[in-house]
Amino acid sequence: MKPNDLHKLQARARVLKAMAHPTRLHILNVLAGGECCVCELTEDIDADLSTVSKHLSVLKNAGLVKDEKRGLQVFYTLCCPCILDFMGCVENVLRSNAAQQKNLVS
Amino acid sequence: MKPNDLHKLQARARVLKAMAHPTRLHILNVLAGGECCVCELTEDIDADLSTVSKHLSVLKNAGLVKDEKRGLQVFYTLCCPCILDFMGCVENVLRSNAAQQKNLVS
DNA sequence: TTCCTATTTGGCAGTATAACCAAATAGTGC
DNA sequence: GCACTATTTGGTTATACTGCCAAATAGGAA
Numbered sequence A, B: 001m002k003p004n005d006l007h008k009l010q011a012r013a014r015v016l017k018a019m020a021h022p023t024r025l026h027i028l029n030v031l032a033g034g035e036c037c038v039c040e041l042t043e044d045i046d047a048d049l050s051t052v053s054k055h056l057s058v059l060k061n062a063g064l065v066k067d068e069k070r071g072l073q074v075f076y077t078l079c080c081p082c083i084l085d086f087m088g089c090v091e092n093v094l095r096s097n098a099a100q101q102k103n104l105v106s
Numbered sequence C: 001t002t003c004c005t006a007t008t009t010g011g012c013a014g015t016a017t018a019a020c021c022a023a024a025t026a027g028t029g030c
Numbered sequence D: 001g002c003a004c005t006a007t008t009t010g011g012t013t014a015t016a017c018t019g020c021c022a023a024a025t026a027g028g029a030a
Helices: A003-019 A022-032 A038-043 A049-061 A087-105 B003-019 B022-032 B038-043 B049-061 B087-105
Strands: A065-070 A073-078 B065-070 B073-078
Touching: A003 A022, A003 A049, A003 B003, A003 B022, A003 B087, A022 A049, A022 A065, A022 A073, A022 B003, A038 A049, A038 A073, A049 A065, A049 A073, A087 B003, B003 B022, B003 B049, B022 B049, B022 B065, B022 B073, B038 B049, B038 B073, B049 B065, B049 B073
Parallel strands: none
Antiparallel strands: A065 A073, B065 B073
């Protein structure tokens, strides 16, 4: 593997890693419906405010979301909505896993 | 967030997490070109054999690859090649990150 | 059986993540 | 300035991941 390739792979892995958490995937889903403030996001996530805030900063550092402060609130927006298109393929993987399981059982 | 949703998100996050490593992304890239045995994969990855093997088992547990033993060798195959289509979007994210950086500097 | 090759597994040390709580910061209005 | 709300940051603990080495397993050949 060339060093140049390694850099590229590391960068990609960082983005994927940022997405690889249930809470963060949920946040991305919600943001797909339009910008949202932290307080709204916190409402339906069963976790401490500070935890949600940290998840948001992970997404932000990966460049997946942008934030904008307006008054007291901070609003987050999805940068590249295409990232959620990928979930269709992830579901394929999960479906074939489920089918596999079924075969093993029967 | 409903418990049902949580399950779905956890399952998706597991798949993403399995992809979220430079070495594993490299393996997936190579496998996109067709099945490959462990020894071939190990050649251009600068890591211990056992490390490569463990990465492969992570991918396998996530349902991203299948393995098949033939003689002494084990051949791995990509289950859902569509997972690599996603990289185009990841590159979008990275490109916009780079642009952002440039703006900050200038 | 014994040896050799290909791969996996177990164990360990170092590093990174995740969640919570408490404290800090930043607007807003009085 | 002070009080109040929204959010972030720091610190701590528990858990998970990564990479290496050494040992185990499995197939093939002598």
